Amino acid sequence: MSTEKYAVYKTKGMPFRRLGPTGLRVPLFSLGGWLTIGGSVVGDPVKEIVKTAFENGINMIDTAEVYSAGKSEEEIGRVIKELGLRRTDLIISTKIFWGIRGGRESSPNDTGLSRKHIIEGTQECLARLQMDYVDIIFAHRPDPTVPMEEIVRTFNYVIEKGWAFYWGTSEWSGREIEEAHHVATKLGLIGPVAEQCEHNMFHRERPEAEYAPLYEKYGLGTTVWSALASGLLTGKYNDGIPQGSRFAIEPTLKATVQSLQKPEGQEKIRKVRELSKLAKEEFNTTPTTLALAWVAKNPSTSTVILGASNPKQILDNLEALKVLPKLTPEIMEKIEKILANTPKQAVAFGRPKLNKLAKL
Numbered sequence: 001m002s003t004e005k006y007a008v009y010k011t012k013g014m015p016f017r018r019l020g021p022t023g024l025r026v027p028l029f030s031l032g033g034w035l036t037i038g039g040s041v042v043g044d045p046v047k048e049i050v051k052t053a054f055e056n057g058i059n060m061i062d063t064a065e066v067y068s069a070g071k072s073e074e075e076i077g078r079v080i081k082e083l084g085l086r087r088t089d090l091i092i093s094t095k096i097f098w099g100i101r102g103g104r105e106s107s108p109n110d111t112g113l114s115r116k117h118i119i120e121g122t123q124e125c126l127a128r129l130q131m132d133y134v135d136i137i138f139a140h141r142p143d144p145t146v147p148m149e150e151i152v153r154t155f156n157y158v159i160e161k162g163w164a165f166y167w168g169t170s171e172w173s174g175r176e177i178e179e180a181h182h183v184a185t186k187l188g189l190i191g192p193v194a195e196q197c198e199h200n201m202f203h204r205e206r207p208e209a210e211y212a213p214l215y216e217k218y219g220l221g222t223t224v225w226s227a228l229a230s231g232l233l234t235g236k237y238n239d240g241i242p243q244g245s246r247f248a249i250e251p252t253l254k255a256t257v258q259s260l261q262k263p264e265g266q267e268k269i270r271k272v273r274e275l276s277k278l279a280k281e282e283f284n285t286t287p288t289t290l291a292l293a294w295v296a297k298n299p300s301t302s303t304v305i306l307g308a309s310n311p312k313q314i315l316d317n318l319e320a321l322k323v324l325p326k327l328t329p330e331i332m333e334k335i336e337k338i339l340a341n342t343p344k345q346a347v348a349f350g351r352p353k354l355n356k357l358a359k360l
Ligand SMILES: NC(=O)c1ccc[n+]([C@@H]2O[C@H](COP(=O)([O-])OP(=O)(O)OC[C@H]3O[C@@H](n4cnc5c(N)ncnc54)[C@H](OP(=O)(O)O)[C@@H]3O)[C@@H](O)[C@H]2O)c1
Pocket: 031, 032, 033, 034, 035, 036, 062, 063, 140, 170, 171, 196, 197, 224, 225, 226, 227, 228, 229, 230, 231, 234, 236, 244, 245, 246, 247, 288, 305, 306, 307, 308, 309, 310, 312, 313, 314, 316, 317
């Protein structure tokens, strides 16, 4: 088929990292569809968001079967076709667990990680996306009711079938990821290569401490979500809840919104103010770009998934690429002082740390 009808992808300076231990190169910033694509944003505005992302080097899009009850995948599939994007240029990830009804009023087998739901769910995702395959498929949550062997075998089956190239986990505990690797190794199968986890300046324990041994042992990568804590780290909630913002319109975030009135929430806003001051004084930039660059700087981060309700947010957020090289150890130290939430790493009882080649 002629490639002339395709929009040509250009990296536009976007750095690429390997997805964990794999050969797949993913852009440092990607685009996600939770709450926005197919939800608060539908129709032509979705096209504008995807187009702006693509034209600025973002060629990876993340979605899930549950996002807006399947509409996120449908919208993404539609605009990729309409924009004439070449499949080879794109990295598409989706996630299986909740089914399209989000576990509510579901029948017993249209959610979870049974062989039945992983296979049926994957086929339905592909139909909504109008694609033959996704690049990465994630288990959107762990399912302790299904034997790990069934889960690992089924994701390997999905890969063998060519419906996905890699599989990963999302919000699994370190123990669960370790168990998946144990089973995969025992059976000579492929283990999860990446974890899609929340990681931001206010949420650090799991990605920075609990997963630390997995980065070293398995080269696990992360595809980070809510790097801006749903927008809190932009500073837009410092003086209340702006009309039309995520905290104003999303009912599932009610508890988060209420917590902003409590001492813990007020403390976060105080820190955002301090981060804003630092961003302005050091780089004449925003807390948004500082927060995004800070997550991107972490070597375990394969990609930071940007959420955006309009094209301008994407352009603003990509300014983080300019801040990233300026995050010197001194600046990181200043940020650490403001955050005052450094996760404790496992103790080595005085034993010196070994490097990856097990040499001192
Ligand atoms: N695996 C999982 O369990 C999981 C969970 C959540 C998300 N995810 C994935 O991760 C992606 C990103 O997560 P997220 O959407 O929570 O990321 P986020 O970056 O923390 O929040 C994105 C939201 O913040 C606001 N925002 C972004 N840039 C802004 C800017 N420059 N100025 C002002 N406001 C701005 C926008 O909301 P408003 O404009 O509407 O206020 C935007 O929709 C999702 O789309 C999804 O693909 C995965």
